[in-house]
Amino acid sequence: MSLPETIVAPLARALAAKGYENLTEVQSAVLTDDAQGQDLLVSAQTGSGKTVAFGMAIAPTLLEGEELFSSQGAPLALIIAPTRELALQVQRELDWLYAETGAKTASCVGGMDMRTERRALERGAQIVVGTPGRLRDHITKGVLDTSALRAVVLDEADEMLDLGFREDLEFILDAAPAERRTLLFSATVPRQIANLAKTFQKDALRIAATNASSQHADIDYKLVLIPAAERENAIINTLLFFDSANTIVFASTREGVKHLSARLHNRGFDVVTLSGELSQAERTNALQSMRDGRARICVATDVAARGIDLPNLDLVIHADMPTNPDTLLHRSGRTGRAGRKGTCVLIVPMHRRNAVQRVLKMAKLDVSYMAAPTSTDIEARYRESILNDASLSQAPSEEEAAFVAELMALHTPEAIAAAYLRQQIAARPSPEELSENMAPDKPGPSNPREKARFETGVWFRVSVGRKHRAEPRWLLPMICKAGGVTKTAIGSIRIFDAESHFEVATPKADVFAAAIAQNGSGERGVTISVIEGDSPPSNKRTFPKSPRRPEGPIERYDPMAARPERADRAARYAPDNRRPDSDDARPERAARIETKRPDTDRARPAKVNPKDKGKPKWKDKVQPAAPGEPRPKKEKVFKKKDHKPKRKPQL
Template sequence: MNDFEKMAPALAAALAARGYETLTPVQQAMLTAEADGADLLVSAQTGSGKTVAFGIAIAPTLLRGEANLGEAGLPLALVIAPTRELALQVRRELEWLYAGAGARIGSCVGGMDMRKERRALEQGAHIVVGTPGRLRDHITRGSLDISQLRAVVLDEADEMLDLGFREDLEFILAAAPAERRTLMFSATVPKPIALLAKRFQKDARRITATSEGQQHGDIEYQLVLVAPPDRENAIINTLLYVDAQNTIVFCHTREAVKHLASRLANRGFSVVALSGELSQAERTNALQSMRDGRARVCVATDVAARGIDLPNLDLVIHADMPTNPDTLLHRSGRTGRAGRKGTCALIVPHHRRGAAARVLKLAKLEATTIAAPTSADIEARNRQRILEDPALSEAPNEEELAFVRELMEAHSAEHIAAAYLRQQLALRPAPEELADTPIAAFTQRDRNAGNFERDDRPSERFDNGVWFRVSVGRKHRAEPRWLLPMICKAGHITKREVGAIKIHEAESLVEIVTEKAEAFAAAIKKGGVIEKGVSITRVEGAPPADEPTRTGWNANKKGKFKPKAARPASAPGEGPKRIKTKPRWKNGKRP
């Protein structure tokens, strides 16, 4: 007996019509005897087919041996999702999965017209999908009666708790009938999820569909190291080189999304933006543009894109580096879903490569370190795509043949091919020029340690280092801890290429390794302005001698640090003598 024979005939027919040949591990787990009729706590990675999985799991509870669900009345199942997009996506999935069972599916999500939702609920629904806050509102107002529920599903339960929906979830679960099935699906099972399961589930069966050591096995991770000013150019070149059917680009903030989407649109990409400031209608239109092919690139924030599933999403680009492994895994999980292959590219400035490596290590992922595609790489790839275009292998039909002969008589084959080549190249945006900064190879020890910034350079590399003068010193409160990152970012170098840093009263001196000095000088450009009010210039000849002063740091009453006044150096025993005074006493006590 195969997997399809174990499920309800209506669902098996829907899966076969959809092109399913095999089920994913989490979907297969729903058909085992262990899961039959029980409360479930399921952990499975993003993109593993969880929506179809819980649709299969609750089918026997809803159908009870019947071929279809019959006339719609009060809801039999409630599915709770963390975001509007995910809830609407779940509804679409369940609509085709339960079409043969005659299911009517309603939705209750924030941002939609509540009056329309109320009217739809009055007409009856077998399954209701919604977000926690809106579902609670309907229950409180009496427009959603959940007294006949047979099953409740919490999708992305960990995300709902992270987004602050604990009280809403507890209210809904407490209001649901006691004799029901409760299924919780979560990428991870932290302590809050375990406590929620213990409180609202009965003898829940724990199912883990994937092992922690094999997360995102269908995703190829690439660490793209770039000079800091080339970050956006590297994103453009990566889009052109991969030429994926659909791509999502993640940024940290709404402003970053708006800026990058505008830049890509100006460069000729069909792009949409997805952020929290958009209305629900605008977000829906943006996602629909990706689904129907009107747009191929979506620039989004983390929260706005949480849980969405775009078809043929082959590439995920992290324009802003994720700050923790959970964010990295959740972003990357938009591709490589349900057995499809995908690529995830992290665009990382040179000086941030250590932080990127640590996040990858915490996420238990390995990434291939590459340079951003150059103009030559993209041009070669474009020519390869043109040569392999399937349209060139198709013979002309009868209607086209007459005009083809007319073209051949009027123009030579070389002229026609050249015109076709120019036309194809004109359809693609031009690549960007990147700074010529070679990437240092990572050592195996650094990969294991997750730290690419360890200062283990041989001292002889700096015997003849080149010195540069920075226009800030002690009186400007200059310190190595903020000078060093600023210098690395401005000169497109890493800590390994920086030697000694000498801070004087009005300026500072920085030593750059000889083989990087020319590239560093070119990177800071003429004028040497690396930040507002800070300039850097090359020191010709030997650097000035160190200042013969002794200084220290002292705290004032407000807790701010200020340099002590410098005093001339003196030989031991020649400094000013300290005058000892007896403490003044008052009535036998210290004043």
Template structure:
């Protein structure tokens, strides 16, 4: 008995050609006899091989005993995915999986040309893969006929509900034939997923694949402790140390992705960036570069990388710590997929060791703690790789043998080996120097006075000032990050109209200048330059106004006042009637006598209330 016994022969041949020797837990579960021909509610984590699982699960239903699909027939299956990248990825998987069945596979996703998708549907498609919104558009416009559907698959159903696609999903499922099969795949089964299954599935078989702990057994977790100023250098050294064929680096913001990708590109890495601000064409080109091997590092945000499956992705680096355990598992699940081994490295600043430990504890993961690899460790690792490569070299061919003999005749073996070593060194970026350990805690009793520590400090200028609303509270983190220093190594900060000046401790000034020069222009075009001397204290200062009472002289005796009630000479003189007309408060307010209208006119009569006289009723006929 083999793993392909209960499988459609065409799909079994495709898996064998791909080198499949074993199936994952979820793939084995959907091939069980009790799962044949029924609706399925499958709980499986990312990286468990569920794309192949629902591909082989619906094949008997779609082919119905035939070996190939009937040309010109209406679509037999619709696969619904939450994101464009995941939908395109599913289509690629189905293309090789269903290659032997003659299936025509079309994709309908947002951001792509809808006219081309309509032409592909008009030409005939047996399996349609798409996102909920675009599939609904094609159904309402009449370009997608779902009257002949035999199966509907919801991939990552929990994410689709989180993204607000519930209405679109309900529309598609309600429009599909009642006798179809419905397969619902989800990482978790919250109440809303259970309600959706109860409404649109018929006696669904519940399948729970291996838990999260087993799914992540193929991932080796490492916590790399670094100084906050060495975070980017630690990422560079980690890439050189592990030397993975394909690596994904996760950042928390788009700006961080853009900055880190530019830094890695400047250091000689083949890198692409993936963030939400890119167009669909740019995203596709970036992913294709990773698949082709033209790029080996992908710097991405969490949202942009959702559902992405890259081949040979052996290393995941968390440049910024995840905010919650679910994000940690989602990021890490990009590697160690379908039985492959992978490494997940968390870059943790010294002051965030506690946060990282709590995150791993909640996620029920064990991680090995280590310091960031230094140049010596990276050189030793590269030496091992070179020896392994030389041990695996085959014998020279005829055309190569002549060239080898010519080289050996002209040069000694030592010279040739040295030339090869130097050539290998030029192919790799150089490792970065890192701090020895965590910055010691500040001790007020032992600390030097600031003016003594910065007695020989070096001054730098940064191209933001008062006009840019510069403040020390946001200038300090920017300076520390650019120069890879701590705030205790930054002295005075003086802000002027168009620029600002700050002082760096003399022991770190040269390293600060080198770091700034490597990075070049900072975010939003900000630049830092070395001035060498302190700015003039009267830079842009306004002349002081004279004191209105004169400058106070402590040696001068104060004048003695006899009476405290005497008026000072600068007080206003009393009003003199002879000097002008009467003041306003002596003027009469009017010719009429005062009266309180709110209580009647008391100046007339005896003050008794007026007799009430009812209004006359209108006579009839008026």
């Protein structure tokens, strides 16, 4: 199929040289007659060729019927992207697309040297690509002249609004001429994008390149349910199983990116990181390492990997599931781009299963369940790749023939093949051990934290107890790892002072016993052994029961009878033997008290109310009123004060 004739001739030749035979849906939509010269509001999924689409859409406006640009004065087109990586990627795409037109492009992105960007703008560039903040800085300083702009393109407009660039976008669009074309490209069109289009576009043509049902049709989604403690092991096995040329592993935080990349690097993977804390030079080197094959795995955050396009990116792994369906679609859109097939694997802990199901339902994605790759699956994949190695079908060259003959003379073909096999296996990372399949159709308890109930089980003993600060939260993982079973196979755990007992389901008891006999407990100084006989006693503390009350009447307790030695002391304090206290019994005491009593005829002093303490007394100035007469008032005496004028200070 040939390219449409509506494409400008220099761009058509560049597309043909690049190998374009068919255009994507969004690329064909912007070339229709209705879209010629109009403002466009385009929604298309990531990886649908939007950069080439708006490059072809603005070409007639920039060239005005010519095939070459006539001068290199003020910029004619301004492309705004949310991130530095996306802006530089757009510049690379437009460089080869406009190569035959003689167009010069310049980038203005944060983190780069502003003096270099200023010199590029002063030399002249028809197309300028940049991020909102840096473009605003150049416009404010008078370095970027926007008076001759004919087209302004906002790529990933929804992401720019989410990142808080609305004020910068409004400033840039206000600085551009009123007679211009404004093209908005976005994966989704929320209310904010619609309001922005109404404000800065004129009768924009709405183009929806894809619908929700066909979104990400080239991506195969796989859901892997695993225990939370085995998340990193599942990621490693997934990387080994698919063995993709390039892979992106998404984490939610910068700390998660650093931790996961360090773990993968220690396991022998070629890993680079991409997060907001890296400098622009470090991020550029990381992406270049992925493009030239020095690294095969990139661990990134959401914003840092927004819009980037890596060659041969066939696998996307969600190490941390997002809570937003739009974020999930943007992450997954790094693969399955421009007609290529891709795989997206979602590593989900069991306790996050319901939340992930809600996100997938909102994103309207069809997901198939997949068991986490085990060591057996990965070893089978290793054998398959070794047998299908293309180098085995190539005949030896003349230079290699002599040495091959020498090898065949010294060693048998079986020995040479065995040496080759050992070399290939040693060069590949070894897989991690995982628990049994956690697929939803496998029978098990509905609540993953609920332990299975056993009718019969085998009891084992572990040599740690209360004095070793043993707790079920670290005993259970150690037991499962030592016996090669999951926590659903472990029943009751009873902790004693010097040891602990735990129950293993009868179907798993033989496997557990064989594993600990071969490998031990896996911890230094800790032993695990089977308990012979009946089940061990409970670890609950018991107290002796109080004796039962004898039958019959209860006799009253007599303390004197119980302690005869106190009988004499009790007799001394009997009521008849006490010392009399009354005055009749002691006449001399009554006479002594009578002499000290005051005269009852003498007037006693008036009592003073405690509340009246501290109040002034006016008895000497105001006489009390007679009965029936009003109380006389106290005369107030006013003293005349001498008001002397203040003396002015002498200057």
